[in-house]
Amino acid sequence: MTHRYAYALVASLLAAAFTTPVSAQDKSIVVASTTSTQDSGLFGYILPLFKAKTGIDVKVIAQGTGQALDTARRGDADVVFVHAKAQEEKFVSEGQGVKRFDVMYNDFVLIGPKTDPAGVKGKDIVVALKTIQEKAAPFVSRGDKSGTHSAELALWKQAGVDLETAKGPWYREIGQGMGAALNTAGAMNAYVVSDRGTWLSFKSPGDLAIVVEGDRRLFNQYGVILVNPEKHPTVKKDLGQSFIDWLISPEGQAAIAAYQVNGKQLFFPNAEKKAS
Numbered sequence: 001m002t003h004r005y006a007y008a009l010v011a012s013l014l015a016a017a018f019t020t021p022v023s024a025q026d027k028s029i030v031v032a033s034t035t036s037t038q039d040s041g042l043f044g045y046i047l048p049l050f051k052a053k054t055g056i057d058v059k060v061i062a063q064g065t066g067q068a069l070d071t072a073r074r075g076d077a078d079v080v081f082v083h084a085k086a087q088e089e090k091f092v093s094e095g096q097g098v099k100r101f102d103v104m105y106n107d108f109v110l111i112g113p114k115t116d117p118a119g120v121k122g123k124d125i126v127v128a129l130k131t132i133q134e135k136a137a138p139f140v141s142r143g144d145k146s147g148t149h150s151a152e153l154a155l156w157k158q159a160g161v162d163l164e165t166a167k168g169p170w171y172r173e174i175g176q177g178m179g180a181a182l183n184t185a186g187a188m189n190a191y192v193v194s195d196r197g198t199w200l201s202f203k204s205p206g207d208l209a210i211v212v213e214g215d216r217r218l219f220n221q222y223g224v225i226l227v228n229p230e231k232h233p234t235v236k237k238d239l240g241q242s243f244i245d246w247l248i249s250p251e252g253q254a255a256i257a258a259y260q261v262n263g264k265q266l267f268f269p270n271a272e273k274k275a276s
Helices: 003-025 035-039 042-054 065-073 085-093 125-135 147-158 178-188 196-201 237-247 250-258
Strands: 028-034 057-063 079-082 097-113 139-141 171-173 191-195 208-212 219-227
Touching (some): 035 042, 035 057, 079 085, 085 219, 139 178
Parallel strands (some): 028 057
16 A cells, blocks of 8 residues: 555545534434413423424524514424414515424413402403503513514404503513513412413412413414525435425324423414415
């Protein structure tokens, strides 16, 4: 063996040694998602199952839906998994996303003090919010442009409450996630709109309880979208699509359905494998 050949062989072996781990490390995607999918523990349950199936690591950026979509608009995520359908459809219509798929749903609930000082307990969220405003009962809003915040604002509008004129010391916007909003509500003895999943996984309910639930207006749909690789060439199209395909497959849907906290199912799969 000549020295030149030997050096070439060593060089090629070293190159293989260094490139193989990099390829393995690259088998990962970034998913911009909501705080509710993270805080509820859902990702902690389903992502290891997805990795075991595909070998793909999923790195989650947990934000409010508005922030998650903005992250994707900058090309800083491969997939978005959020829960504000109108905003998601706008994202796709802008050409920022490829297709939107329904994945699962749960519902929003109105949380408040167990003593229910405003007397709103029941199944009518519109009457409850109107009463809270009329009695100036303490209310905590996430105020963070999240899917939950958007839903809350829509509910106030349905209740005929113009927050711009009705806001006062009773209405506190914190600009933070669901866990922080629940903690603040507990400290203030206040009411707050929460997704059921985060509420059920909340570790410190204190003197809080569900006071309004079951209203059809509290339905909470989640969708998933591949960020458009034509607009953002760094998007890992194939890996991202693999994640979406798994989520809406029978296996992924079964994994979502199986996730429980204290014996209660948090999310209900409803993928139909067709985009909207």
